[in-house]
Amino acid sequence: MKNSRRTFIKLAGIAAAGLAVAPRKVLASGGQEPVKVNATAVHAKHWAMVVDTTKLHTAEAIDKLAAVCHHIHNVPKIEGKKEVKWLWHDTYAHSFPEQENPHLAEEVHERVFPLLCNHCENPPCVRVCPTKATFQRPDGIVAMDYHRCIGCRYCMAGCPYGSRSFNWGEPRLNLDLANLNPEFPTRMRGVVEKCNFCVERLAVGKMPACVEASEGAMHFGDLKDPDSEVRKVLREKFTIRRKPSAGTEPSVYYII
Amino acid sequence: MHNGFAIVAGLVIFFAMLTAPFALGTMTKQYKEPELKLPKNEKECIESTEWMRNNHMQLLNEWRDWALRDGKRTYTNHKGKEFTISLQNTCMKCHESKADFCDKCHNDAGVSPYCWDCHVQPEGLK
Numbered sequence: 001m002k003n004s005r006r007t008f009i010k011l012a013g014i015a016a017a018g019l020a021v022a023p024r025k026v027l028a029s030g031g032q033e034p035v036k037v038n039a040t041a042v043h044a045k046h047w048a049m050v051v052d053t054t055k056l057h058t059a060e061a062i063d064k065l066a067a068v069c070h071h072i073h074n075v076p077k078i079e080g081k082k083e084v085k086w087l088w089h090d091t092y093a094h095s096f097p098e099q100e101n102p103h104l105a106e107e108v109h110e111r112v113f114p115l116l117c118n119h120c121e122n123p124p125c126v127r128v129c130p131t132k133a134t135f136q137r138p139d140g141i142v143a144m145d146y147h148r149c150i151g152c153r154y155c156m157a158g159c160p161y162g163s164r165s166f167n168w169g170e171p172r173l174n175l176d177l178a179n180l181n182p183e184f185p186t187r188m189r190g191v192v193e194k195c196n197f198c199v200e201r202l203a204v205g206k207m208p209a210c211v212e213a214s215e216g217a218m219h220f221g222d223l224k225d226p227d228s229e230v231r232k233v234l235r236e237k238f239t240i241r242r243k244p245s246a247g248t249e250p251s252v253y254y255i256i
Numbered sequence: 257m258h259n260g261f262a263i264v265a266g267l268v269i270f271f272a273m274l275t276a277p278f279a280l281g282t283m284t285k286q287y288k289e290p291e292l293k294l295p296k297n298e299k300e301c302i303e304s305t306e307w308m309r310n311n312h313m314q315l316l317n318e319w320r321d322w323a324l325r326d327g328k329r330t331y332t333n334h335k336g337k338e339f340t341i342s343l344q345n346t347c348m349k350c351h352e353s354k355a356d357f358c359d360k361c362h363n364d365a366g367v368s369p370y371c372w373d374c375h376v377q378p379e380g381l382k
Contacts, residue, residue: 033322033328034331034332034333034334035322035326035328035329035330035331035332035341036328036330036332037327037328037329037330038329038330038340039330041327041329074376135325137327139327143324143325145324145325146374147320147324172381175381177380177381177382180376180380180381182344182376182378182380183344183345184344184376185344185374185375185376186374186376186381187374188370188373188374199327203327203329
């Protein structure tokens with residue numbers, strides 16, 4: 001066959017057709033990952049939490065949940081400005097500053113509210129993190145990869161809820177080492193941390209620890225599933241979210 | 257040759273120093289791999305010993321991304337057996353001692369990975 005432009009174009013056409021027929025075989029040569037999601041894991045399109053503050057509104061009750069959370073995640077106990085917290089409580093004015101009015105029912109005004117990372121649909125912390133150490137999972141959970149955190153604290157500046165803590169010192173110095181949860185790591189100095197919606201528990205089919213310990217005062221489920229528990233509760237009860245004007249679309253809802 | 261003696265003497269000293277590590281190395285003892293304390297109850301690791309010796313660092317590196325970032329926490333090894341991806345809860349359930357397993361080689365090789373800054377070793381924290 002003579003090597004002409006015509007034969008070259010013919011061959012190129014055949015090759016292009018071949019690529020179109022079997023693109024996966026050509027491109028994905030041996031790129032199989034030997035990993036999969038746990039068989040026992042629970043799944044959702046978007047995890048969300050509803051807190052019933054008519055049932056859960058005292059500092060003691062919230063502190064009890066915080067103790068459970070902090071114990072299983074080995075969160076150090078530090079007093080003062082260098083405090084590290086995943087779950088804590090605060091007043092109405094601090095929790096919902098934009099939704100306050102001077103004639104609010106006294107009973108509501110006196111409640112304290114459990115606060116945690118809101119796992120926003122539009123998380124500013126993820127947008128500002130320079131190393132992608134904090135990221136949004138496909139199921140909506142805003143997770144932290146401590147391996148990549150460089151401790152720049154941009155995410156703390158970005159979070160409008162103060163949900164993130166920085167490990168100023170060696171966190172292990174403030175942990176009860178005899179009473180550690182050996183299943184979960186501690187954190188190191190110089191990383192930012194926060195509530196992780198118990199991803200490690202969801203991966204083995206359990207609900208978040210605070211939800212389990214709340215005795216029905218907290219609901220957890222798939223926001224995108226109209227038949228889920230959280231959607232049922234949201235349909236029946238009036239709920240508010242924190243700082244709506246920040247536009248972050250929190251995934252934690254409060255029944256007032 | 258000008259300054260011949262000094263030049264030759266200098267060269268001799270230079271080559272002596274250059275080859276000293278090799279000469280000393282043959283005189284002293286042969287390097288021996290440290291003796292590791294292997295798990296009592298398990299005969300096989302998740303992959304072959306040889307493979308683990310060469311690749312455990314890459315494997316752990318991939319494991320941490322798979323588990324934490326991709327949320328995929330079940331690993332299927334070359335033989336098709338499944339394991340839960342976790343340094344603390346899978347690896348260290350068999351290798352019961354960080355000091356007798358990890359540290360021995362790492363100390364010899366002068367490597368200090370920072371895994372244990374966060375993960376809790378089976379011995380517990382002091």
